[in-house]
Amino acid sequence: MLQNEINDYFVQLGLFLKQFDTEFTRNSTVLHNNLFFDEFAEIIEKQQYQNGWFTKDQVTFALQSWANALTYENLKNWTKPYEFPKDSEPKIIGLILAGNIPLVGFHDVLSVIISGNIAKIKLSSNDQQLLKFIAKYLTTLNSEFSERILFVSEKLENFDAVIATGSNNTARYFEYYFRDKPNIIRKNRNSVAILTGNESKEDLIALGEDIFRYFGLGCRNVSKIFIPKDYDFKLFFEAMYEYGDIIHYDKYANNYDYNKAVFLMSNFKLLDNEFMTLKEDEGYASPISSVFYEYYDTVDAVLQKLEADAEKIQCITSNNLTKNSIPFGKTQKPELWDYADNVDTLDFLLKI
Known part of the structure; x- marks a missing residue:
């Protein structure tokens, strides 16, 4: 052909x-x-x-x-x-x-x-x-x-x-x-979002798509958010309520109940809206129904951390805070030229 x-x-x-x-x-x-x-x-x-x-x-x-x-x-x-x-x-x-x-x-x-x-x-x-x-x-x-x-x-x-x-x-x-x-x-790779606190509710609703699509099972799903130290979660949770029906799916609900119980038994401090939990954690791979968060002093500090951890990161979503940033709501809609792990598969295949 x-x-x-x-x-x-x-x-x-x-x-x-x-x-x-x-x-x-x-x-x-x-x-x-x-x-x-x-x-x-x-x-x-x-x-x-x-x-x-x-x-x-x-x-x-x-x-x-x-x-x-x-x-x-x-x-x-x-x-x-x-x-x-x-x-x-x-x-x-x-x-x-x-x-x-x-x-x-x-x-x-x-x-x-x-x-x-x-x-x-x-x-x-x-x-x-x-x-x-x-x-x-x-x-x-x-x-x-x-x-x-x-x-x-x-x-x-x-x-x-x-x-x-x-x-x-x-x-x-x-x-x-x-x-x-x-x-x-x-x-294993995970995706992250960088928030400044200036995002609109529409931005955060779009971020919810990046979090909840495929129940959070994909490497392009956002499993962690970086936030400034004075971040107010009120608007974030208002936006996430757009996805509240996810708790009516039994497999997701079972994971929510189990992972929440494990966190609470370990005496972790959680933020909870009855269908997702937020846990402060330096890791990237949060369990199903949970998103990790980490505070930052400056966006530059976040970008340096993500560069150092590049082999753990699949996507970064934000409002244009870095040249590699993906708009909110778009992580699960890659183009043909958006290669997994940033490894050019087609170039590899053509050079064998």
Whole structure:
């Protein structure tokens, strides 16, 4: 397949995914809808039975994010800076995908295919259906995708390079096991917000999206806020009440009750609004339903700390307090060129 052909197929995929918003709306111009629309609608509806965190709302949000990303203009802008070799033998790229949020590993798969290589995929047990269905749809667009997207259920073997995502513990295993192959090994990362106290309520409501989307399970979810020493939490909590219905979801509520109890038994001082807790803590990885906070003297001091801890940070959101800052409410809507861990996946794949 030629580069422009691959782009066209992913644009078609984006148009297919676009149909599956909060309401499923069939578009008669989308290719192969007669074969795939009803089946995918049923898969989405049943995702929560496969993974309790994959509610319909969370799955459709992920699908719309990808539908908005997979446009001709985005794909063109993403791939334009790179030089794609012609007639080179494709490499087999082993992919070990996470399953914390729906389709979290799709960008790696897309990057492998766009680079002209073969994706050999080990799926997470928590996200087994969505990517397989997408591969089936792409294969119907062009049968060559069946040779470019491969799934393995057993041990990942016979590959030229690997991209593996996991926890800090599994990363140590990955680094040892894949030490003789070109690799990208991803560890735990968290995202943070820097507040000054001058944010509007609308800013803070948008920040709530960064906190609560996917129940806080993603590395792009804000798990910690930095605040000035005189910060007044009143407006912050007023904004967070926009997300209060999250407590009616049993899995989230169970985590809220458990983590709150653990904090209280440890005599930690907490701020609590009955569906989230705030705990003063220098760490970054807060548990589900909790956000850590840390006071600062100056914004420059925060930026120095985050630079020193860069390997622990995925995103920074603020009102333009740093050049790498993401606007409030946008951390879960990355562009194609927003690479995980700031490692240029496409550049890595093109240089193997």
